[in-house]
Amino acid sequence: MPLLSHIKSLLGLVLLATLLVGCDAGVPEPNLAPAKAKAAQCVEPTADMRKNHMVYLDVHRDKTVIEGIRTNKHSLNECINCHVVPTREDGSAVHYTDEKKDHFCASCHTYVGVKLDCFQCHADRPQIVENINYQHKLSSNTYHLSAQSVQPDMNDLLWLSQSQTQGATQ
Amino acid sequence: MSQINAYRRKFMATLGGVAVGGLASSVILRTVQAGDVPAKPADQPVSNQVRWGMLIDVNRLTDGGASMVEACKREHGWGNDPKARPEQQAQWMRTVKVTDKLTKYSFTLPVMCQHCEEPPCVDVCPTGASMKRADGIVQVNKHICIGCRYCMMACPYKARSFVHESLTDQRPHSPRGIGTVESCNLCVHRVDQGQLPACVEAAPNAVIFGDLNDPNSRISQAMKALGGSQIRADLSLNTGVRYLGL
Numbered sequence: 001m002p003l004l005s006h007i008k009s010l011l012g013l014v015l016l017a018t019l020l021v022g023c024d025a026g027v028p029e030p031n032l033a034p035a036k037a038k039a040a041q042c043v044e045p046t047a048d049m050r051k052n053h054m055v056y057l058d059v060h061r062d063k064t065v066i067e068g069i070r071t072n073k074h075s076l077n078e079c080i081n082c083h084v085v086p087t088r089e090d091g092s093a094v095h096y097t098d099e100k101k102d103h104f105c106a107s108c109h110t111y112v113g114v115k116l117d118c119f120q121c122h123a124d125r126p127q128i129v130e131n132i133n134y135q136h137k138l139s140s141n142t143y144h145l146s147a148q149s150v151q152p153d154m155n156d157l158l159w160l161s162q163s164q165t166q167g168a169t170q
Numbered sequence: 171m172s173q174i175n176a177y178r179r180k181f182m183a184t185l186g187g188v189a190v191g192g193l194a195s196s197v198i199l200r201t202v203q204a205g206d207v208p209a210k211p212a213d214q215p216v217s218n219q220v221r222w223g224m225l226i227d228v229n230r231l232t233d234g235g236a237s238m239v240e241a242c243k244r245e246h247g248w249g250n251d252p253k254a255r256p257e258q259q260a261q262w263m264r265t266v267k268v269t270d271k272l273t274k275y276s277f278t279l280p281v282m283c284q285h286c287e288e289p290p291c292v293d294v295c296p297t298g299a300s301m302k303r304a305d306g307i308v309q310v311n312k313h314i315c316i317g318c319r320y321c322m323m324a325c326p327y328k329a330r331s332f333v334h335e336s337l338t339d340q341r342p343h344s345p346r347g348i349g350t351v352e353s354c355n356l357c358v359h360r361v362d363q364g365q366l367p368a369c370v371e372a373a374p375n376a377v378i379f380g381d382l383n384d385p386n387s388r389i390s391q392a393m394k395a396l397g398g399s400q401i402r403a404d405l406s407l408n409t410g411v412r413y414l415g416l
Contacts, residue, residue: 067304068215068305069214070362070363072212077343122345123339123340123342125339
């Protein structure tokens, strides 16, 4: 009797193992293409990052917000700048919540079942157009920018109207 | 509307101060100077040796501060939230028009978080999200903000707003999102890197930004010579944002 049950459980184990192996083959690779185009390695060893990236981020966010420490190494903005391209080849914007799940962070979190609120506030892709010298039309002419006064950039206006329409279709 | 009027009346009543500024200040209020905000090494925490403050000369603001408000909107990306009704839009900074009932003399000034030394918003916060940094900057630590909005009610300057809707494509340097309170943070991300706040840059001839703790800073010198009134000085909050020409 005990022998039989042993055989049974052994069989079960073998079955499970094959199943697991089968699953393993199906683990989706995180979308590392954008980062690999820019750098050879991550800010910490890859294996460590896989396991501990949330710890680095949590520590750094308190350091930044409470103490004003602004190093780049564990900055969320820097993760995004390196790991995410703003648009796909077809020109569509890459967002964390997209169905395609090709946003680097989503490409892994979807599989492991992690839910994040970070991107409710944080930009989930690098900002494409930024002209900090541009000031709104309303500004009175008497003011000058410390850099130089520059005419409003058409791209900049476009960026604003784009973000408006995006919101409207949510 | 009547509420706003009541607010303005109270506001007026406490302004009362002397009309300095404009004339005398031209010597000191020149252009923005890079030395006002010494760059801090990125890996160093902020210290309480410094207290950031701002002096706004209302008479030199030819547009009552509208360009400062626009610069703020642009820097932080508020004011254009797609689903919010106009009265719901976030408002980190606004212009307030004040009229003397008797003389009808009126002027406009920009009002935002006054960065109190004794901030009521910090006192009432149940989670510690509403906080004052060591260098005197009052801000919301949105990571622990639960959106209860006590701070909005506690603030005598109506300086805080609440985000009601999901947002995308925020400014990377100014994260803002649904369910949290926000307000002027004196552009912490810029100040920490030795840059001036965006609104100061937009009105370099009317505003000085700098260290109130340093007696030799331009802002301290200007305030020593010309004063610098607080809005609602009666509340004894010792604000970091001061005005000339109220």
